[in-house]
Amino acid sequence: MKKIFVDYKNLCKLCRDEKDGKIPILLFNEADGILSKRKDSTMGSVSQVENTIQNIILEEMEKLEGIMIATTNLADNLDAAFERRFLFKIKFENPTVKAKAKIWKSKLNWLPENEIEMFARNYDLSGGQIDNIVRKVTMDEILTGKRPEYEELLKLCKKEKLGETERKIGFF
Incomplete structure (x- = not known):
């Protein structure tokens, strides 16, 4: 050190x-x-x-x-x-609804505006958490050859935050 x-x-x-x-x-x-x-x-x-x-x-x-x-x-x-x-301490909060909508739009530009707004408004996700969802969507697209439906994106959003759903270690 x-x-x-x-x-x-x-x-x-x-x-x-x-x-x-x-x-x-x-x-x-x-x-x-x-x-x-x-x-x-x-x-x-x-x-x-x-x-x-x-x-x-x-x-x-x-x-x-x-x-x-x-x-x-x-x-x-x-x-x-x-x-x-530390002379300066800066805390970064999760993005605003408007910023989250822009992140969703920049990452999944094929999403309809109403869905983008709904995800941004209803899920308090960080930019990194949205990126995780986008990676899962990308993997799913590669494996299945199709984009996920709205309901699948909802499930991904709900599962992204630890503690939001009941999980048991070793089981999905």
Whole structure:
């Protein structure tokens, strides 16, 4: 972990010297995996190692001379010490009904307008969840040679959100 920050610091110095002061961004995608709430060190050696890594990150964030961005869809899992060190925190909500309609239209332009509006209005899906449905539709089209009917799209929308329907592990 320390090497990541050392390499980033060296790259920033190199960029400042050679590229008109522009510096790179250090990106931690799915940051909740390493910036999560610290664990009680009595839980075992793995917890101790995780806490040590997190302490290194916290120390490096304090003296960082650059731009660090961390992304997560589990912000509630972040340790307060990390959250406090981020200057800006931006939360992206699910798209508006109008934006969802545009996403549906851009992905499945063969859908009638009334169906697009219905999906956008009745299903609080993120852009990524709509993409998942579109991938399933595409796979189905490849396998069957036909587009899904309205009822099949409804089922896909209902199944996309975990917890919306009862599921048992290992069974569909």
